[in-house]
Amino acid sequence: MKKHILVATDGSDTAMQAVDLAAELAAKFDAKLTIGHVHQFGRPAAELSRMAEVEHIAEHVSRETQVDFRSLSGSAGDLFGPSRPKGDVVRAITLVGEEVLRRAADRARDKGVKDVDTATSQGDAADAIIDMAEENGADMIVVGHRGLGRLRRMLQGSVAQKVTQQAEVTVVSVR
Numbered sequence: 001m002k003k004h005i006l007v008a009t010d011g012s013d014t015a016m017q018a019v020d021l022a023a024e025l026a027a028k029f030d031a032k033l034t035i036g037h038v039h040q041f042g043r044p045a046a047e048l049s050r051m052a053e054v055e056h057i058a059e060h061v062s063r064e065t066q067v068d069f070r071s072l073s074g075s076a077g078d079l080f081g082p083s084r085p086k087g088d089v090v091r092a093i094t095l096v097g098e099e100v101l102r103r104a105a106d107r108a109r110d111k112g113v114k115d116v117d118t119a120t121s122q123g124d125a126a127d128a129i130i131d132m133a134e135e136n137g138a139d140m141i142v143v144g145h146r147g148l149g150r151l152r153r154m155l156q157g158s159v160a161q162k163v164t165q166q167a168e169v170t171v172v173s174v175r
Helices: 013-029 045-054 058-065 088-110 125-136 150-156 159-166
Strands: 004-008 032-038 116-121 140-144 170-174
Touching (some): 004 125, 013 032, 032 088, 032 125, 088 116, 116 125, 125 140, 140 159, 159 170
Parallel strands (some): 004 032, 004 140, 140 170
């Protein structure tokens, strides 16, 4: 029986389905649930903005930071380079992550999970998820499987695929 589940979320619909499944399992087996989020430094600004708009997080972040996501994309269309951004961008990304975690934790508690914790990380998403699981003593990882295009998946693989291949604990990928 699993005693500690880590679920990773970026706030997307599929990731929230993973949160729901992990919460149902944790509630049923009275397991601890850690909800993890990998800060999205290095993601294209347009993708972050789309994700935040879909989840209605941009409003919250804009109120908190006085930063408008539309103004962050710059002329290159890719705000985040290989190095960590500074200033308002870091604050906005961090607040998006905190809001994603808050919403996921509330959702898990609503499903009856008694012991909910959150964790954040940064860097390669798959590596960060595996590291969070190890650091928190999770014996199961639940991740959402996002449908990447065939060519993109063939070239770089998916986070869920990498976690499944590299983790030393049970991994459930939710579609």
